[in-house]
Amino acid sequence: MKRFAALSLAALMILTVFASAASAADSIEIRGPVYNGSDIDSIIDTYGDNGTTLTVDATQFAAFYYDIDDNVTTESLSIKDVAGTAGNVIGEGGIVYKTTIQNVAYQYENAADGWSNYSLLGFFADKYIPLNSDKADKLAKLVLDSDDKYTIRTGELLDLGQGYAIQAKQVDVDGKKVWLEFTKDGEFVDDEIISVDSGTNTWEVELDDIQGEDDVVVLRVHVNQVFQGAVDSIAQIEGLWLIDYANAMTIESDDEFDNLDDVSINGPTLTITNADTFTLNRDDSNLIAKGMYFKVADTSSDQLRFYVMKEITDPGTYQIRGQVASGSGDFTWNATNFAGFYYDLNDDVATETLKVSGINGNVIPEGGLDYSTTIKNVDYQYNNVDANWGQYPVLGLFAEEYIPLDATKADKLAKLILDSDDKYTIRTGEKLDLGEGYAIEAKQVDVDGKKVWLEFTKDGEFVDDEIISVDSGDKTWDVELDDIQGEDDVVVLRVHVNQVFQGAVDSIAQIEGLWLVDYANAMTIESDDEFGELNNVKINGDTLSITNDNTFTLSRDSEEEIGQGMYFKIADTSTSALRYYPYVEKTIGNETTGIPEGTPSTISTTEDNMTNETPTTDGTVTPTEEGTVTPIEGSTEPVNDTTPADGKSPGFGVVLGLVGLLSVVYLVRRNN
Structure with missing residues (x-):
C-alpha cells in the first residue's frame, strides 16, 4: 500500500512538473482604420458620412468577411452621432453592427x-x-x-x-x-x-x-x-x-452579445446596437462583442485616438490585408489602412508606405511600385524617463519591427525581439528565456540584498555580465557590443532591475523593463540588394526607399509577391474591373505540432495501413482565406520559465517536482 501511494504521488509530481512548464497561447490582432481627433464628435465629423455616421466595412476592416472576386461584403460597424455622444462616450444606440446574408x-x-x-x-x-x-436568425x-x-x-x-x-x-x-x-x-x-x-x-x-x-x-x-x-x-x-x-x-431578439444587447432581425439582415452608453476608456481595449474591441490610445483628455480590432487566438496562419484598391488609379497604403505595417497607437507613429501609380490596364510601370520607410522614435513599453527609459528609434520593414544600429541611418538593422514592461521575479540560478536563444540568469544576490549579478547569454554561450545595484543609480543594465555589422557601442539589451531580495531561503531579483534586439542576425542593406520585385534600393539617411526596376503585372486571380513576404492578392475579374489589396501573413502557435483547424488530413484506420507514414494529399486548405491580422501592439512577450510578479514560480516548481520525485523513488526502494 505504501508503495502504491508513493508511486501515485510520483505520478502526480510528474504531472505537476510538466504542467508548470507549459506556456500560454499566442494571439494576434486584426486592425481597422485609425481614427484621430479631439473627441468622438470631431472624429465622426472628420471621417464620417455628412458628420453623422462613421462606418467601417470589410474593404477597410480586414476581420470582416470579404470575397475579393465577387466584391461581396456582409458586415459593417458604425458609430452614430446620437444623443449622449460626446467626449469619449458613445450614446445609447450609437454603435450599430449590421450584417446581411x-x-x-x-x-x-x-x-x-x-x-x-x-x-x-x-x-x-x-x-x-x-x-x-x-x-439571419x-x-x-x-x-x-x-x-x-x-x-x-x-x-x-x-x-x-x-x-x-x-x-x-x-x-x-x-x-x-x-x-x-x-x-x-x-x-x-x-x-x-x-x-x-x-x-x-x-x-x-x-x-x-x-x-x-x-x-x-x-x-x-x-x-x-x-x-x-x-x-x-x-x-x-x-x-x-x-x-x-x-x-x-x-439568435433571439432578447440575446446579448457583450456590450451590444439590442437585437433586431429583419429577414436576411441582423442588426445589433448598444442599449447603454459606451465609454472609450483610454489606454485600454474596450470590448464591443464576441472578441471585437475598440483599442484606444493612452492620450490626454483633449485627444482621442482608436481603432476597431478583432483578437484571434486559434492556431493557424492568417492574412493581414490592407484596404481594397479598385481600378487603375493611384493608391497609397500606410499604417492607417494596412494593418500589416508597423504602428504605435499611443505615439501615433508609423514608418511605412506603399504606393502604386501609373497603372496601365493591370500593369504597374517601372518605378510605379514604391515602398518606403523612415526611422521614427517611440516610447519604451517600460516608460520611465527618470530611469533613462524614454524613447528608442524604430523602423518598420516589410511589416516587421526593426531597430537601426545607428539612429540616423536606415541601412543597418536588427529585428526587435522584446519590448516589455512586465514584471519577472527570478531566483539565483534561474534563467529568464527572452526568445530566439537569448537569456539572462541571476547568478548571485549580495548578502545585503542590494545588488544582483546578472549574466546575458546567446544559445547558452556567455555574452556579458553585470552587477546591478538597486541602492543607487537608474538600476538599468545596458549591454553594448562592438562590431555589429561594423558598428560599435550598439545597445542590444536593456534590463531594469526593480528590486533585489536576500531571504533565509531565496535570493531573488525582480525585473521590470526589458528590451532586446536580435543582434546576432543583424543585416546591412546595400544599394544593389533585391527584395522580390522591388530591386531599386535608395538609402537617404533615415529613409529607405525601394522601387521596381521592371514592370509589375497584377495578374487576375493570383497572388503576386511584392517583396520580403508581402503580396498583392488580385481578384478574378476583367482588367477593366481591376481589384486588389496588399497582405502579409502571421502565424499563431507552432503549426508543426498539429493540423490547423479547417485543414483536412488523412488518417489511416485499417490495420494494413497502420504505419508511421501519413497518406499524401494534393493540397491544403488555409484556415481563413480572407483573414487578415496585425501583431498585438507592444510586441513579443518573453517566455517566462521563472517567476512572474504574482509570486508563482514555474521554474522553481520544476525543481521542487524533480526533488520530490527523487525522494519518492528513494522511499519506494527503501520499502522494497
Whole structure:
C-alpha cells in the first residue's frame, strides 16, 4: 500500500512538473482604420458620412468577411452621432453592427454539378451559414469550403476539422463507385455510394431538426475519380463544403452579445446596437462583442485616438490585408489602412508606405511600385524617463519591427525581439528565456540584498555580465557590443532591475523593463540588394526607399509577391474591373505540432495501413482565406520559465517536482 501511494504521488509530481512548464497561447490582432481627433464628435465629423455616421466595412476592416472576386461584403460597424455622444462616450444606440446574408461562389466552382453559389453571413468576423437562406436568425459556422484535391484509400479517414470526417469504405470492382461514410466525433451520421460514371458525382448530406430546421445541407462532397488497382482502392475528392451543424445557434431578439444587447432581425439582415452608453476608456481595449474591441490610445483628455480590432487566438496562419484598391488609379497604403505595417497607437507613429501609380490596364510601370520607410522614435513599453527609459528609434520593414544600429541611418538593422514592461521575479540560478536563444540568469544576490549579478547569454554561450545595484543609480543594465555589422557601442539589451531580495531561503531579483534586439542576425542593406520585385534600393539617411526596376503585372486571380513576404492578392475579374489589396501573413502557435483547424488530413484506420507514414494529399486548405491580422501592439512577450510578479514560480516548481520525485523513488526502494 505504501508503495502504491508513493508511486501515485510520483505520478502526480510528474504531472505537476510538466504542467508548470507549459506556456500560454499566442494571439494576434486584426486592425481597422485609425481614427484621430479631439473627441468622438470631431472624429465622426472628420471621417464620417455628412458628420453623422462613421462606418467601417470589410474593404477597410480586414476581420470582416470579404470575397475579393465577387466584391461581396456582409458586415459593417458604425458609430452614430446620437444623443449622449460626446467626449469619449458613445450614446445609447450609437454603435450599430449590421450584417446581411449574401450569395458567394463555392471555392470549387462547377455550376454544371450544382456548385455555383451558397448563402453566407459574416458574424462578428467569422463565417456563418444561415440554415434558412433568407433568414439571419439561425446560423452554423462554416468549417470548410475547398477546391483542393484529396486522394484517400479505402479505410482511410479524411479529417475535416471540428470532429467531422469522411471515410472511403469500399470501391467497387469496376472502379466506378465509392462508398463514403460521414462521421462526427467518430459516430456515424450518414453514408452514400457515389458513382463517377453518371450524375453529378456530388454527395449532399441533408439533416433534419437542426435548430428546428429540416432538410439542411450540412456537407457537400464532389468525387472526381475512383480507382481500383491491384494494390490500392482510391477515391479522389475535389470539392468539399461543411458547416458545424452540431453547434448551430438560434439568435433571439432578447440575446446579448457583450456590450451590444439590442437585437433586431429583419429577414436576411441582423442588426445589433448598444442599449447603454459606451465609454472609450483610454489606454485600454474596450470590448464591443464576441472578441471585437475598440483599442484606444493612452492620450490626454483633449485627444482621442482608436481603432476597431478583432483578437484571434486559434492556431493557424492568417492574412493581414490592407484596404481594397479598385481600378487603375493611384493608391497609397500606410499604417492607417494596412494593418500589416508597423504602428504605435499611443505615439501615433508609423514608418511605412506603399504606393502604386501609373497603372496601365493591370500593369504597374517601372518605378510605379514604391515602398518606403523612415526611422521614427517611440516610447519604451517600460516608460520611465527618470530611469533613462524614454524613447528608442524604430523602423518598420516589410511589416516587421526593426531597430537601426545607428539612429540616423536606415541601412543597418536588427529585428526587435522584446519590448516589455512586465514584471519577472527570478531566483539565483534561474534563467529568464527572452526568445530566439537569448537569456539572462541571476547568478548571485549580495548578502545585503542590494545588488544582483546578472549574466546575458546567446544559445547558452556567455555574452556579458553585470552587477546591478538597486541602492543607487537608474538600476538599468545596458549591454553594448562592438562590431555589429561594423558598428560599435550598439545597445542590444536593456534590463531594469526593480528590486533585489536576500531571504533565509531565496535570493531573488525582480525585473521590470526589458528590451532586446536580435543582434546576432543583424543585416546591412546595400544599394544593389533585391527584395522580390522591388530591386531599386535608395538609402537617404533615415529613409529607405525601394522601387521596381521592371514592370509589375497584377495578374487576375493570383497572388503576386511584392517583396520580403508581402503580396498583392488580385481578384478574378476583367482588367477593366481591376481589384486588389496588399497582405502579409502571421502565424499563431507552432503549426508543426498539429493540423490547423479547417485543414483536412488523412488518417489511416485499417490495420494494413497502420504505419508511421501519413497518406499524401494534393493540397491544403488555409484556415481563413480572407483573414487578415496585425501583431498585438507592444510586441513579443518573453517566455517566462521563472517567476512572474504574482509570486508563482514555474521554474522553481520544476525543481521542487524533480526533488520530490527523487525522494519518492528513494522511499519506494527503501520499502522494497
